[in-house]
Amino acid sequence: MRGASGSIAFIVRKEGGAGDNLRSWRLVLPAALMISVMLLGALIYLIPQPGASEEWPLPPESLPFASLTSRLNSTSFSNYGFFLLSYQPIFSLGSGFDFPAGSNAYLYSVGYENDTYLLLVVAKLPSTQSSLQFGVRAINQLREELPPEKTKYLFTDEMGFLSYGEANQSLSLWYGRSWFFEVLASGPRSEDSISSLKKLISRAYEG
Structure with a gap:
């Protein structure tokens, strides 16, 4: 017991x-x-969270389209090593990829350091939501066409971006705050030219 x-x-x-x-x-x-x-x-x-920055410059939604584009002129381009060849209004990115009604968009043709050529699209859409929807659609289409191993992209609730680089060709796309930007560069300085162009855009709306 x-x-x-x-x-x-x-x-x-x-x-x-x-x-x-x-x-x-x-x-x-x-x-x-x-x-x-x-x-x-x-x-x-x-x-660091992705968002508006010098790498992905997004003007405020309140900035009028004309206020930004008026600062993207021959003088401002030349200050960053570019020479402006031409610009014109556009209504789509091609292949029926139309901007929403009420959008404003310009296509710029630009040279850089005499050996690189760029096409720049600057667009302001009717609202932040419309830019988000349009940007996602544009990125998804590019993802189907570009090699995935050389393409980087990201979606957030406020913005999105895609970058692609191969040999002498680079592409960069970003959107948000009712704005949409896309730039295609061809030439030996394609990456450098896109980086300089983003600095120019950032400077243009920051004043």
Whole structure:
């Protein structure tokens, strides 16, 4: 009996210890989860989020189309190593890919450093939502045509972009805030020319 009682007492003590451990975990676990969530939030905050920047310049939605395009002139282009060949209004990206009603768009033909040629589309759509819808559609179409291993793209709730580069040809597309931009560059300085063009656009609306 003494042995049996001792065994029972031992089992009870073990069960009591497990209960204490369980209660301890119930107290510690919520605090640990809270700390983890806080750390995760801090890490997410520190990770650069894609958005309007010099790499993907997006004017404010309130900026009129004419205000931006009036600053994209021969002088501003030349300040960044370009020479403006021509520009004209357009109503589609070709192949029936029309801009929504109420949009304004220009196609610019530009040279860069005498050896690279660019086509730039600048468009302002009726609303942010219409630019998001149009941009997603444009990127999805390009994804079907371009080699996936050389194409990078991203969609967010506020904007999106696609970039492609191969040999002497580069393409960059971005949209949001009711704006849409697409630039195709051909030549040995295609990547550099697109980078300079984005700086020009950013400078044009920032003043």
